[in-house]
Structures are given as structure tokens and as C-alpha cells.
Amino acid sequence: MSDVPDHVDETGAPCSRHPPVPASSLYQLAMVGSRAPAFHHDCASKLQGLVMALDELTELTENGDPQLIRAVETALEASRELNALLNLNRTLTRPAPKTAIKLRELVARGGERVGVGLRSTLDDALTVSVGVAPMIHALALAIDVAAGTGRGRSLAVSAAPAAGGGIDLVFETSPLQAASAGEALAIASFVVARDGGGKLWCSSAGDRMVLSLQAG
Numbered sequence: 001m002s003d004v005p006d007h008v009d010e011t012g013a014p015c016s017r018h019p020p021v022p023a024s025s026l027y028q029l030a031m032v033g034s035r036a037p038a039f040h041h042d043c044a045s046k047l048q049g050l051v052m053a054l055d056e057l058t059e060l061t062e063n064g065d066p067q068l069i070r071a072v073e074t075a076l077e078a079s080r081e082l083n084a085l086l087n088l089n090r091t092l093t094r095p096a097p098k099t100a101i102k103l104r105e106l107v108a109r110g111g112e113r114v115g116v117g118l119r120s121t122l123d124d125a126l127t128v129s130v131g132v133a134p135m136i137h138a139l140a141l142a143i144d145v146a147a148g149t150g151r152g153r154s155l156a157v158s159a160a161p162a163a164g165g166g167i168d169l170v171f172e173t174s175p176l177q178a179a180s181a182g183e184a185l186a187i188a189s190f191v192v193a194r195d196g197g198g199k200l201w202c203s204s205a206g207d208r209m210v211l212s213l214q215a216g
Contacts (some may be wrong), residue, residue, distance in 0.1 A: 007189040009204040017206045018145070018177070021186040043086055051079050088133075096131030096195055100216045103128050103167065107157055110139025116147045117154040126159055126167060129216025131195030138191035139211070141184040142200060146209045148174025162212050166198065169211040173202070 007015050014020060054076050061068050103126040111118040113136065147153040156172040178184070189200045198213040 007185050007200045007202060009202055010210075011204065013204075015185075015202045016204065017202050018181050018185050021182045025183055044083070044090075047079060047083055047086065051076070051083075054079065091133045092137055096133050096135075098129045098195070098197075098216075099132050100127050100129045101132055102126065103159065103169065103213075106130070106132070106135060107139060107143075107169065109136045110143050111155070113137070113140035114144040114147075115153070116143050117152075118143075119154060119156045121158045123159065127216050128167065128196070128213045130197070130213070134191045134195040138188040138196070138200075141188040142209060142211065143171065145178060145181045145184050145188075146171040146173045148176030149178055150176065166212055166214050169213060171209045171211075173207060173209050175206070 007018065009015050009017075054072055057072050058069075058076070061072060102124060104120060104122040104124055106128065107118060107120065107122065143155060147155045153174075155174075158170050160168045160170060162168040185200065192198050192200045192211055192213070196211070196213050198211060200209070200211050202209050
């Protein structure tokens, strides 16, 4: 487990705000992940059969009961959303080539994923070169933890120059923490290191979370 980076504080010491994840939890996550490719294939196959059946029902009910037609249309829309989710998760299991993307767009997509409104001061000219799909996932996990719990969550985000020409992406953090914060940040830290070429750390005062990324 030594190659799985725990997130730290500004001194490089383990973050005291979010406890490290025990090896048993990482093992469980790895076991679930090892099943992911076959799971996606099985679900995609059955989903395709469901869509075909719903298409046939649509033809049969074309001039039928309006309530039945609406029910079929609702089922079709739900199946399309499920298919999009499966495709997204399938993408996360594959190595992602690094691509230049505006930092503002990357962060916005992460916030949208977890329903957190972002109060951003990010310069539109800032770009990073990262594996886009996994980094959006990592940002979503980090934003979800930083924003805390409750309804109508929002988060202030800014950027500052980092050592070596990189960028520090700074989130103001909520004092309210989800029970799964440690697991979420363990995954986010790993992805930020692998697909973003950087690191995730929390201030020892507990007032901010920082993703140090390479400028692109």
C-alpha cells in the first residue's frame, strides 16, 4: 500500500483533519474495482436488450393510451441516462491520455457532478494538462468533501501560483465532514498524483483544501 499517497497538510505530515483509510477499506475498493469491466459489459448488454424492447413497445402504443405512451417514454429516458452513466464509469477504468483543458472548465464539471455551486475566481487563461475524465472524478470527490453536508452546498475556489511553475487550486472547506471523507480523499489523492501529476493536501487549520497541479 506504500504507493497509494495519503493526502497531507502543508508541512507534508499526514492530514489530521481526515484520518487515513485502513488497508481493509482499500482492499474492498480494489475488489469492487476488479469486477468493474465485466460488470459494465454485462449491464451494457442487458441495457441494450431493454432499449430494444422499449422501442418495440413505443411502436405498439403509438396510437394507444397516452399514459402508457408517457410511461414508455419515461423508461426510455431513464435507460439513456443509465447508459450514459455506464459509459462514464467504463471510461474511468481505462488509462486517460493527458489533454490540455481550461482549469475553470475542469473544476466546473467536477462541481456539477456532485451538485455543488462554485464561487470561482479562476482566470479563464489558466490551463492544465491532465487525464480529463479521471481528474473530473477526483475533483468531484474532493469538492464533495470540501463542501461538507447539507442542502444548497456551495464552495469558494481560487488559484494561486505554486512552486515550480505549477498551480495551486484552493477550496475553502466546510467544518462538516461526510463519513466517507477519508475514502474519497484517498481515491482523489491517488488520481491527482497519477492523472494530474500533482498532489492533494489539506491545511492543518482545516480552512482549505489544495490541489497542486502542473500548469499546462
